[in-house]
Amino acid sequence: METKYRCNCPFTSALDVLGDKWMLVIIKQMLLENKETFKDFTESDEAIATNILSSKLKQLEEYGLVTKSKLPNNKKSIYYHLTDKALDLTPVILELGIWSDKHLREAHPTIVDDDGMQLLRTDKAEFGRVIEGKYREKLAAIMAISH
Amino acid sequence: METKYRCNCPFTSALDVLGDKWMLVIIKQMLLENKETFKDFTESDEAIATNILSSKLKQLEEYGLVTKSKLPNNKKSIYYHLTDKALDLTPVILELGIWSDKHLREAHPTIVDDDGMQLLRTDKAEFGRVIEGKYREKLAAIMAISH
DNA sequence: ACTTTTGCTTGCATAATACAAGTAATAACG
DNA sequence: CGTTATTACTTGTATTATGCAAGCAAAAGT
Numbered sequence: 001m002e003t004k005y006r007c008n009c010p011f012t013s014a015l016d017v018l019g020d021k022w023m024l025v026i027i028k029q030m031l032l033e034n035k036e037t038f039k040d041f042t043e044s045d046e047a048i049a050t051n052i053l054s055s056k057l058k059q060l061e062e063y064g065l066v067t068k069s070k071l072p073n074n075k076k077s078i079y080y081h082l083t084d085k086a087l088d089l090t091p092v093i094l095e096l097g098i099w100s101d102k103h104l105r106e107a108h109p110t111i112v113d114d115d116g117m118q119l120l121r122t123d124k125a126e127f128g129r130v131i132e133g134k135y136r137e138k139l140a141a142i143m144a145i146s147h
Numbered sequence: 148m149e150t151k152y153r154c155n156c157p158f159t160s161a162l163d164v165l166g167d168k169w170m171l172v173i174i175k176q177m178l179l180e181n182k183e184t185f186k187d188f189t190e191s192d193e194a195i196a197t198n199i200l201s202s203k204l205k206q207l208e209e210y211g212l213v214t215k216s217k218l219p220n221n222k223k224s225i226y227y228h229l230t231d232k233a234l235d236l237t238p239v240i241l242e243l244g245i246w247s248d249k250h251l252r253e254a255h256p257t258i259v260d261d262d263g264m265q266l267l268r269t270d271k272a273e274f275g276r277v278i279e280g281k282y283r284e285k286l287a288a289i290m291a292i293s294h
Numbered sequence: 295a296c297t298t299t300t301g302c303t304t305g306c307a308t309a310a311t312a313c314a315a316g317t318a319a320t321a322a323c324g
Numbered sequence: 325c326g327t328t329a330t331t332a333c334t335t336g337t338a339t340t341a342t343g344c345a346a347g348c349a350a351a352a353g354t
Contacts, residue, residue, distance in 0.1 A: 003255075006193045007194075008255075008259045009193070009258075010248055010264060011172070011240055011244045012172050012175070013251050014246055014247040015243065022166075025166070028156075028158045037300080038300065038301050039300060045156060045159075048343095049343055050302070051343080051344090052343075055341095055342095075351060076301080077300070077301085077351095091245070092243055092246060093158055095239040095242050096162065097157045097161065099235055099239060100158065102235065104157070104160050108152050108155075108160055112156065112157065117157065167311095186331060196311075196313065197333070198311085198333085199312075200333095221320095221321090222319085223319075224320095
């Protein structure tokens with residue numbers, strides 16, 4: 001893969017990497033929904049096809065947004081996790097959620113509105129700290145035992 | 148057009164609307180680069196094809212992100228502008244820019260780094276206020292004379 | 295041993311995007 | 325007034341991205 005950047009605009013360049021149907025969704029699933037393995041992703045609500053998932057995970061790796069590891073007690077499963085570069089996309093994802101919460105409910109009334117969304121609405125920074133903290137904890141645990 | 152939302156996740160739903168190669172780029176061009184007419188867009192660095200531009204502008208209208216107007220002294224040009232719903236995407240666009248600034252320069256060294264980017268880096272909130280303020284001013288001027 | 299699970303790949307269908315050309319309605323110019 | 329240029333598109337075709345179904349090898353479970 002060799003990304004063709006459309007131009008020198010930083011905003012457009014970000015979208016050259018992330019502007020498709022799946023990249024940010026997969027990152028969100030890892031960050032917010034504890035998805036770690038191939039199977040986890042295939043079972044998610046978004047129902048990504050396995051060939052797309054496979055190719056997107058490869059792209060994410062090439063961009064340095066995702067790394068893989070195996071756990072010693074499980075030779076079958078591969079664990080995917082986010083790098084710091086991907087964790088720095090947290091604000092982008094949060095802002096998308098805030099916008100969605102405010103503007104998409106009219107067209108799409110069944111969008112979830114749980115405690116998490118309420119926290120995001122009332123204290124975005126705290127929401128960000130909480131999820132990033134949780135993710136880093138989990139990551140540390142996995143890294144400690146993976147090889 | 149009838150958007151198929153993949154699921155009830157607010158983040159994914161935002162990407163059902165915005166997650167493609169062009170939607171956020173066009174919004175950015177209007178917000179940050181004073182693009183207003185069909186011609187403006189075709190002449191931009193991103194070099195969008197006219198058929199894509201046409202279909203994306205239609206989508207943006209249908210989503211309530213863009214409206215059109217004509218100026219009394221010009222029967223040829225159609226002026227496209229952002230709605231409040233689209234202006235609320237400013238934080239998303241800024242966060243994409245911040246991420247790009249921090250992480251994409253290595254892979255794509257020619258990304259611009261001007262006064263605007265410096266302000267974005269050092270004072271995101273101020274950057275947001277400035278560009279949104281400027282846009283609203285311009286919009287008010289156009290609205291005052293359009294029919 | 296046999297079956298199931300996991301992490302993929304392959305083949306084919308459809309949808310999104312790209313490129314080139316053409317068109318109708320203005321507007322500008324001689 | 326007639327000719328040319330500009331603007332906002334559409335149409336046709338090629339290429340790329342995504343979707344769906346099936347298959348497959350390695351590991352795990354029974």
